[in-house]
Amino acid sequence: xxxxxxxxxxxxxxxxxxxxxxxxxxxxxxxxxxxxxxxxxxxxxxxxxxxxxxxxxxxxxxxxxxxxxxxxxxxxxxxxxxxxxxxxxxxxxxxxxxxxxxxxxxxxxxxxxxxxxxxxxxxxxxxxxxxxxxxxxxxxxxxxxxxxxxxxxxxxxxxxxxxxxxxxxxxxxxxxxxxxxxxxxxxxxxxxxxxxxxxxxxxxxxxxxxxxxxxxxxxxxxxxxxxxxxxxxxxxxxxxxxxxxxxxxxxxxxxxxxxxxxxxxxxxxxxxxxxxxxxxxxxxxxxxxxxxxxxxxxxxxxxxxxxxxxxxxxxxxxxxxxxxxxxxxxxxxxxxxxxxxxxxxxxxxxxxxxxxxxxxxxxxxxxxxxxxxxxxxxxxxxxxxxxxxxxxxxxxxxxxxx
Amino acid sequence: xxxxxxxxxxxxxxxxxxxxxxxxxxxxxxxxxxxxxxxxxxxxxxxxxxxxxxxxxxxxxxxxxxxxxxxxxxxxxxxxxxxxxxxxxxxxxxxxxxxxxxxxxxxxxxxxxxxxxxxxxxxxxxxxxxxxxxxxxxxxxxxxxxxxxxxxxxxxxxxxxxxxxxxxxxxxxxxxxxxxxxxxxxxxxxxxxxxxxxxxxxxxxxxxxxxxxxxxxxxxxxxxxxxxxxxxxxxxxxxxxxxxxxxxxxxxxxxxxxxxxxxxxxxxxxxxxxxxxxxxxxxxxxxxxxxxxxxxxxxxxxxxxxxxxxxxxxxxxxxxxxxxxxxxxxxxxxxxxxxxxxxxxxxxxxxxxxxxxxxxxxxxxxxxxxxxxxxxxxxxxxxxxxxxxxxxxxxxxxxxxx
Numbered sequence: 004x005x006x007x008x009x010x011x012x013x014x015x016x017x018x019x020x021x022x023x024x025x026x027x028x029x030x031x032x033x034x035x036x037x038x039x040x041x042x043x044x045x046x047x048x049x050x051x052x053x054x055x056x057x058x059x060x061x062x063x064x065x066x067x068x069x070x071x072x073x074x075x076x077x078x079x080x081x082x083x084x085x086x087x088x089x090x091x092x093x094x095x096x097x098x099x100x101x102x103x104x105x106x107x108x109x110x111x112x113x114x115x116x117x118x119x120x121x122x123x124x125x126x127x128x129x130x131x132x133x134x135x136x137x138x139x140x141x142x143x144x145x146x147x148x149x150x151x152x153x154x155x156x157x158x159x160x161x162x163x164x165x166x167x168x169x170x171x172x173x174x175x176x177x178x179x180x181x182x183x184x185x186x187x188x189x190x191x192x193x194x195x196x197x198x199x200x201x202x203x204x205x206x207x208x209x210x211x212x213x214x215x216x217x218x219x220x221x222x223x224x225x226x227x228x229x230x231x232x233x234x235x236x237x238x239x240x241x242x243x244x245x246x247x248x249x250x251x252x253x254x255x256x257x258x259x260x261x262x263x264x265x266x267x268x269x270x271x272x273x274x275x276x277x278x279x280x281x282x283x284x285x286x287x288x289x290x291x292x293x294x295x296x297x298x299x300x301x302x303x304x305x306x307x308x309x310x311x312x313x314x315x316x317x318x319x320x321x322x323x324x325x326x327x328x329x330x331x332x333x334x335x336x337x338x339x340x341x342x343x344x345x346x347x348x349x350x351x352x353x354x355x356x357x358x359x360x361x362x363x364x365x366x367x368x369x370x371x372x373x374x375x376x377x378x379x380x381x382x383x384x385x386x387x388x389x390x391x392x393x394x395x396x397x398x399x400x401x402x403x404x405x
Numbered sequence: 406x407x408x409x410x411x412x413x414x415x416x417x418x419x420x421x422x423x424x425x426x427x428x429x430x431x432x433x434x435x436x437x438x439x440x441x442x443x444x445x446x447x448x449x450x451x452x453x454x455x456x457x458x459x460x461x462x463x464x465x466x467x468x469x470x471x472x473x474x475x476x477x478x479x480x481x482x483x484x485x486x487x488x489x490x491x492x493x494x495x496x497x498x499x500x501x502x503x504x505x506x507x508x509x510x511x512x513x514x515x516x517x518x519x520x521x522x523x524x525x526x527x528x529x530x531x532x533x534x535x536x537x538x539x540x541x542x543x544x545x546x547x548x549x550x551x552x553x554x555x556x557x558x559x560x561x562x563x564x565x566x567x568x569x570x571x572x573x574x575x576x577x578x579x580x581x582x583x584x585x586x587x588x589x590x591x592x593x594x595x596x597x598x599x600x601x602x603x604x605x606x607x608x609x610x611x612x613x614x615x616x617x618x619x620x621x622x623x624x625x626x627x628x629x630x631x632x633x634x635x636x637x638x639x640x641x642x643x644x645x646x647x648x649x650x651x652x653x654x655x656x657x658x659x660x661x662x663x664x665x666x667x668x669x670x671x672x673x674x675x676x677x678x679x680x681x682x683x684x685x686x687x688x689x690x691x692x693x694x695x696x697x698x699x700x701x702x703x704x705x706x707x708x709x710x711x712x713x714x715x716x717x718x719x720x721x722x723x724x725x726x727x728x729x730x731x732x733x734x735x736x737x738x739x740x741x742x743x744x745x746x747x748x749x750x751x752x753x754x755x756x757x758x759x760x761x762x763x764x765x766x767x768x769x770x771x772x773x774x775x776x777x778x779x780x781x782x783x784x785x786x787x788x789x790x791x792x793x794x795x796x797x798x799x800x801x802x803x804x805x806x807x
Contacts, residue, residue, distance in 0.1 A: 004613050004670040006524050006546070009677045016680060020478065027477075045475040054473075055464045058693075062457045071456075071654045073447040075429075076422065107509055107658070111686035118545075122408050139684035143520075144408070211406050252473045254692025256509070268406040275411045278418060282541035284513035289691040290656025291460075 012139065018363040019043060019135075022348075026357045033355060039384035041372045042357040044183065044334065046251040048308045048375065054250055057298040061291065070291055076281045077273075078105025078259070078288055082297045086259055089300040094232035096263075104260040104276055105288035108253075109219045109245035111280075112260040113140050116215060116241050117175070118279040119272060121146040125174035130160045132337065132366035134183050134217070146174070153366050158185040158328060158337065162196050169204045175213045176201065181220040181230060184364050184371040185337045186330020188224060191231045198237035205239075211267045213239040219258075220333040222249035222303050225310050228331045238265040246296060248334070248375075251304045257292040309334050312374040316381050323389050324397030334375040337361070341395040344370050350394070354387040414541065420765040421445060421537075424750075428759045435757060441786035443774045444759040446585065446736065448653040450710045450777065456652055459700040463693065472693055478683045479675075480507025480661070480690055484699045488661055491702040496634035498665075506662040506678055507690035510655075511621045511647035513682075514662040515542050518617060518643050519577070520681040521674060523548040527576035532562045534739065534768035536585050536619070548576070555768050560587040560730060560739065564598050571606045577615045578603065583622040583632060586766050586773035587739045588732020590626060593633045600639035607641075613669045615641040621660075622735040624651035624705050627712050630733045640667040648698060650736070650777075653706045659694040711736050714776040718783050725791050726799030736777040739763070743797040746772050752796070756789040 005013065022042035029038045061070055077083065080100055087098035106112035121127070123145035129137050131153040138148045149168050154161045160178075169176075178197070180189040189197075197214070205212050216233040221244065224230050234240045245258035262273050280287070287293075317329055317336060326339035340347040344360035344367050351358050351370075361369030374381065392398065407415065424444035431440045463472055479485065482502055489500035508514035523529070525547035531539050533555040540550045551570050556563040562580075571578075580599070582591040591599075599616070607614050618635040623646065626632050636642045647660035664675050682689070689695075719731055719738060728741035742749040746762035746769050753760050753772075763771030776783065794800065 004522060004615075004668070004674055005677045006520070006522055008524075009521055009681065012680050012684065013673065013677050016676070020683070023475075024477065043475060047470055049469040050473055055469060058464055059461060062460055067451040067457060068449055068653065071452050071656050073425075073445060073655045075426065107687055110683075110688050114686035118408070119411055120406060120408055122410075136684060140686065143684060213406075251470065253475045254473050254689060256688060256691050266406070271415065272406055274418070275407045275415050278414050279411065281422070281512075282414065282538060282545060283685060284516035284542065285509055285687065286512050286658060287656060289658050289694065291693070292691065 008142070019359050022357050022359055029355065036383065038355045038357070039380060039387060040357045041374065041376060042359050044248070044373050044375055045253060046248060046304065046375045047377050048251055048304050050251040051299065051302040051304060053299050053302045054252070054295060057295045058291070060298070061294050065294060070294055072290065074287060074290065076287050077277045078103070079293050082293045085297045085300060090261070096232065096234060098261065098263065101273055102261055102263055104262065104273070104280060105293050106258050106260050106280060107256040107285045107288055108247060108258045109217055109243040110136065110140070111256065111285055112243035112258055113137075113215065113217060114143060114283060115260055115276050115279045116243065117141060117144050117146065118283060119276045120213060121174060124172060126170060126172040128165065128168055128173060128176045130165070130178065132158070132184055132361060132364035132369070133177070134179060135363050135365070137177055147172070149173070150365055155366070158182070158187045159193060160189070160197065162200065165197070166200045169200070169212070171208045171210070173204070173212050175215055177215045177217060178233070179217040181223060181332025183220065183333055184335045184361070185328065186333045186335055187328070188228055188230055188331045194231055194233060194236040201237060211239055213241060213266070216240060216242045218242055219245040219248050223306065223309060223334060224332040225306070225313060226331070230332065234261065234263050234265070239267060241266070249303055250299060252292070255289060255292045257288055257296060259288070308378070309375065312376070312378055312381055315378070316372065316374050319385050320388060323392035324401045325392060334373060336372040336374060337369050338372060340368055340370050341397060341400070344368055351391055354391055356384060356387050356391065410544070421761050424759050424761055431757060438785065440757045440759070441782060441789060442759045443776065443778060444761050446650070446775050446777055447655060448650060448706065448777045449779050450653055450706050452653040453701065453704040453706060455701050455704045456654070456697060459697045460693070462700070463696050467696060472696055474692065476689060476692065478689050479679045480505070481695050484695045487699045487702060492663070498634065498636060500663065500665065503675055504664055504666065506664065506675070506682060507695050508660050508662050508682060509658040509687045509690055510649060510660045511619055511645040512538065512542070513658065513687055514645035514660055515539075515617065515619060516545060516685060517662055517678050517681045518645065519543060519546050519548065520685060521678045522615060523576060526574060528572060528574040530567065530570055530575060530578045532567070532580065534560070534586055534763060534766035534771070535579070536581060537765050537767070539579055549574070551575070552767055557768070560584070560589045561595060562591070562599065564602065567599070568602045571602070571614070573610045573612070575606070575614050577617055579617045579619060580635070581619040583625060583734025585622065585735055586737045586763070587730065588735045588737055589730070590630055590632055590733045596633055596635060596638040603639060613641055615643060615668070618642060618644045620644055621647040621650050625708065625711060625736060626734040627708070627715060628733070632734065636663065636665050636667070641669060643668070651705055652701060654694070657691060657694045659690055659698060661690070710780070711777065714778070714780055714783055717780070718774065718776050721787050722790060725794035726803045727794060736775060738774040738776060739771050740774060742770055742772050743799060743802070746770055753793055756793055758786060758789050758793065
């Protein structure tokens with residue numbers, strides 16, 4: 004009954020989602036407060052109050068058939084113009100409404116642009132560790148994923164390995180900064196180097212190679228870290244944005260795709276991407292949420308709550324002997340596993356601590372901890388983390404290494 | 406830059422959507438009240454008051470991170486159980502929550518199930534006239550669309566032609582009742598015959614052939630016409646439902662896919678379809694709207710408003726000499742064009758009457774009139790329709806024929 008292409012997907016279903024479902028079952032069994040679920044990037048910090056206020060105001064102020072009705076497949080013109088204006092104010096870009104295509108979250112934006120540009124066999128380069136769904140998105144359009152191995156010292160992209168992996172079949176490169184799962188933010192210098200390599204390869208092969216910047220974590224940067232806007236660095240850049248994290252609206256599926264004028268054949272790409280959005284079945288981004296976004300462009304989730312989580316969890320884990328770089332953005336810690344990462348996740352689960360193995364990000368030997376949970380959950384989980392560290396003798400190992 | 410598969414889509418962009426965009430431009434030029442836009446199935450009848458009340462109540466009563474957060478990719482369990490329960494009460498089915506997968510509208514539901522089951526080269530049978538997007542959905546997964554020609558006398562499916570078109574490559578059959586664009590409702594007898602043919606062919610070829618019932622118009626039936634529920638007729642039936650029309654929420658993108666236990670390999674299909682929903686980038690149906698649906702299961706748009714439109718427009722057009730069957734459901738009239746349908750639409754546009762040519766539904770020689778507009782628009786448009794009829798001498802032709 005099932006398509007051949009779906010079989011491996013069913014057999015290797017997302018470990019993240021599997022852990023999420025497991026967590027819900029365990030919460031029923033042991034009580035929610037006794038399960039420390041760090042598996043899913045599902046924000047515990049609520050949406051800014053302005054979001055719900057905007058919903059109430061829109062229902063009162065705007066016409067019902069307009070609010071819930073069809074609009075152009077690319078989204079309401081006023082919403083797209085407002086998004087473009089907000090980006091221009093913040094990042095000095097020169098977008099207009101045609102450059103903005105409202106999408107069903109960033110995941111849908113990625114599908115839309117990949118469907119628009121990928122021919123079967125086209126290669127798409129990603130940097131490990133990477134969000135495993137990229138592979139599914141690329142394979143949806145018969146593309147081939149090419150993985151740049153991780154530099155586990157810094158978790159910055161290994162640019163030599165990157166350059167080596169761009170071939171005449173390369174159509175796209177996906178970056179994700181701030182990064183899931185490492186929390187690393189690419190600096191201007193790194194983006195310049197990536198752009199330089201891609202420009203060189205475009206000339207060498209005489210073809211367009213696009214950079215797709217997946218940016219659900221753009222607003223989540225700590226200690227005043229800057230997250231450079233990517234489009235000024237490279238002409239063939241698309242941005243996939245989501246309000247899932249910046250406004251804590253992951254279930255609402257609202258985001259946008261940026262197709263700058265600087266992109267090759269930009270008019271055709273805009274037209275084709277709008278059609279992709281329609282024929283993939285999304286038709287348009289959810290209408291009420293589009294209207295909400297327009298009223299909440301200056302809003303942001305309480306970053307201090309995530310920062311407090313980050314500081315407590317990072318400092319505690321370091322104290323217990325875990326190895327981990329301090330994340331600059333997003334809401335994940337990517338921690339070295341003392342044993343095989345899947346085995347380690349299994350052991351943690353015995354302590355009711357749910358993590359995702361690094362193997363799920365093409366980076367075995369690590370585990371991802373999503374700290375977008377309540378501060379209280381982190382406090383309550385610390386004794387378990389401490390016990391786990393003791394069981395593996397992490398402190399002794401650390402001291403031995405020092 | 407653009408994928409080869411996208412080129413024909415860009416070149417033959419949806420005539421319906423093109424007309425919709427045209428209508429918006431003309432409204433700016435001539436004033437909205439002077440443009441008679443019958444092109445798009447965008448309901449003018451507002452959502453029931455209970456919908457907006459539900460939104461306000463949910464914002465007040467339910468926890469924000471829950472309302473806007475991630476849930477299982479298939480949707481909130483309580484919502485799915487409530488949908489299953491409502492179907493069981495109304496149609497005597499025996500669904501449980503696992504049979505219901507919440508989707509980003511019916512279009513997304515169709516993509517989800519087609520991605521789940523189609524291998525490249527698989528044939529999907531549709532009955533002309535049919536919603537042209539079906540072709541795009543099928544080609545998204547490298548399926549081949551096979552069209553059963555229309556019976557323009559009754560617009561009921563031509564079952565002999567249907568049987569002839571089922572081959573060993575047939576994987577699916579799509580039906581749409583009440584039908585867009587004809588308004589025809591398939592009777593129990595017709596469904597029995599379709600099921601009988603498919604059962605026979607399943608045995609003959611020793612394979613599963615599925616029936617996909619696209620049901621955005623299920624609730625829109627006039628004069629007490631019954632719309633039989635399809636799953637009891639045939640074991641391998643999937644239902645793609647949308648609240649776009651029944652609750653006037655087309656922009657919100659909320660619907661569901663039914664995968665009954667009776668379907669071959671149903672457990673695997675449910676698992677695979679849930680993954681398809683995720684990897685196509687939808688991830689889940691919009692969360693707030695899922696919660697709204699649960700509170701509005703017994704609600705329905707004001708059908709009398711559509712019926713009033715139907716009666717006025719149908720009777721007036723017949724009076725002017727147009728040929729048309731009286732639609733039993735949906736909100737379209739499918740009218741015989743006196744000349745080539747595209748030429749006729751062009752002529753109507755000169756009278757600021759926007760229609761969609763039947764060619765866009767693989768049924769040239771007809772035009773679709775979407776009467777989901779204000780009653781007032783219909784009243785104001787009648788002189789234009791009368792002039793158009795006079796220009797083609799329709800009354801004289803009709804009298805000549807009689």
